[in-house]
Amino acid sequence: MNNFFKIGERGSTVGTEVRAGITTFLAMAYIIAVNPALLSAAGIPVGAAVTSTCFAAGIMTILMGLFANRPLACASGMGINAVVAFSLTAAAGGDWMVAMAVIFLEGLIILALVLCGLREAIMEAVPVSLRHAIAVGLGIFIALLGLINGGIVVNDDSTLITFGSVYNPVFLVGIISVVVTFALYVFKIKGYILWGIIIAAVAGVPLGVTPMPTGIVQLPDFTTFMAPFQTAADGSGMAIVKVFVNPTLLVFVFSIMLSDFFDTMGTAVAVGKQGDFLDEDGNVEDIRKILIVDSLAASVGGLFGASSCTTFVESASGAADGGRTGLTSVVTGVIFLLAAFFSPLVSMIAAPATCGALVMVGFLMMNVVSDIDFSNPLDGIPAFMTIIGIPLTYSIATGIGLGFITYTLMAVCTGNASKVKPLTWLVDIAFLISFLIA
Known part of the structure; x- marks a missing residue:
């Protein structure tokens, strides 16, 4: 095991990797409840959505650990699952199986782009300053997710967001999570992120935030599996065939593909920063x-039938807790598979308990901001647009797109157009198109 995962070579231990895997799972566990709740709006049975969410996450996270040997976990991506539930299914005539066929196809297209080297080439075409900015923007975004989970940042009709109520039990659990996590970090307690989640979850019991389980075992429901190849709701043939005869659905394929394409780039940089697998140029x-x-x-x-499964930015919590190898991912994936049978117990880890973990990760990712030269407009302005774009648009891909386009504009304005690589121009065009059709 040590040789296969290179645990010793990367300065880790089996115990650390296991703990990091548990930390990552707990930081992601909310997806088991949230994804089925969203997909149910598209007509997918909740029980079947729980099964598909857990199995897709478990299998692909284990594969990530065994094949890539990095502490990255996969699960149904937030944002795209909402698109599937409220937009894509409607465009597919209310047929969620056709919507899942769109997701299946866009994944195959991205895979083809990877195998031909295009996706990797585009990542390498990203200027160094933007790579650092993506990490910083992701850090703020992750912290924002945590603060929202903890009820510390809430919606407001007048100001869009505002400070939550200190009398709200969710707020109290969120604050406990943050304070405990930071305190344990200061005192250099091993596994401080995991302990922060556990202590906050326990504190949430008397406050009514941590739900008591309604049962222990729930048998899996596999009815959504092979959704793209099931007969469409109108009985006209396989769901996947209907995608090719509907121009609107083909536009969805492109727009969702672009989001998936760049979300992972940002996430990989963010986790790579915490997991120590970025080189000196941010690759x-x-x-x-x-x-x-x-x-x-x-x-x-x-x-x-789980919506698009993608690399989760919450993987950074496990990397920050010491995860350095694919064993972290394997542990996370195995727990996801087990969760398909014990989802009532997993639901006890409420989102507010993970607030401190995500805020801590955001803090840890701030140190790279000193590597950005803000005195140079060509580096500083695109970096700034990326940093604010990711959290303020609530979209990793959109923030990256704003950074790309701004970089090209600044290069032209400063007489450095020759520095813009051909692939960067192509990415700019793709983002402009996606913004216009969104």
């Missing part, structure tokens, strides 16, 4: 293997 080591699994995961998510 992600073993990126090709990571992208192959991630692209396949998107397709498998559609095949299983």
Whole structure:
């Protein structure tokens, strides 16, 4: 095991990897409840959505660990699952199986782009300043997700967001999670992120935030599996065939593909920063293997009826907790598979308990901001647009797109157009198209 995962070579231990795997799972566990709740709006049975969510995440996370040997976990991506539930299914005439066929196809297209080297080439075409900016923007985004989970940042009709109520039990659990996690970090307690989640979850019991389980075992429901190849709701043939005869659905294939394409780039940089697998130029080591699994995961998510499965930014919590190898991912994946049978117990880890873990990861990712030269407009302005674009648009892909386009504009304005690589121009065009058709 040590030789296969290179545990000692990367300065880790089996115990650390196991703990990091548990930490990553707990930081992601909310997806087991949230994804089925969203997909049920598309008409997918909740029990079947729980099964597909757990199995897609478990299988692809284990594959990520075995094939890429990096501490990255996969699960149904937030944002795309909402698109599937509220937009894509409607465009497919209310047929969620056709919607899953769109997801299946966009995953195959991304996989083809990886195998031909295009996706990796585009990542390498990203300027160094933007790579650093993506990490910083992701850090703020991750922290924002945590603060929202903890009820510390809430919606407001007048100001869009505002400070939550200190009398709200969710807020109290979120604050406990943050304070405990940071305190344990200061005192250098091993596994401080995991302990922060556990202590906050326990504190949430008397406050009514941590739900008591309604049972222990829930048998899997596999009715959504092979959704793209099931007969469409109108009985006209296989669901996947209907995608090719509907121009609107083909547009969805392109737009979702672009989101998947760049979300993973940002996530890989973020986790690579915490997991110590970025080189001095900000390139992600073993990126090709990571992208192959991630692209396949998107397709498998559609095949299983779980929406697009993607590399989760919450993986950074496990990397921050010491995870350095694929063993972390294998542990996370195995727990996801077990969760398909014990989902009532998993639901006890409420989102507010993970607030501190995500805020801590955001803090840890801030140190790279000093590597950005803000005195140089060509580096500083695109970096700034990326940093604010990711959290303020609530979209990794959109933030990256704003950074790409701004970089090209600044290069032209500063007389450095020759520095813009041909692939960067192509990415700019793709983003402009996606913004216009969104």
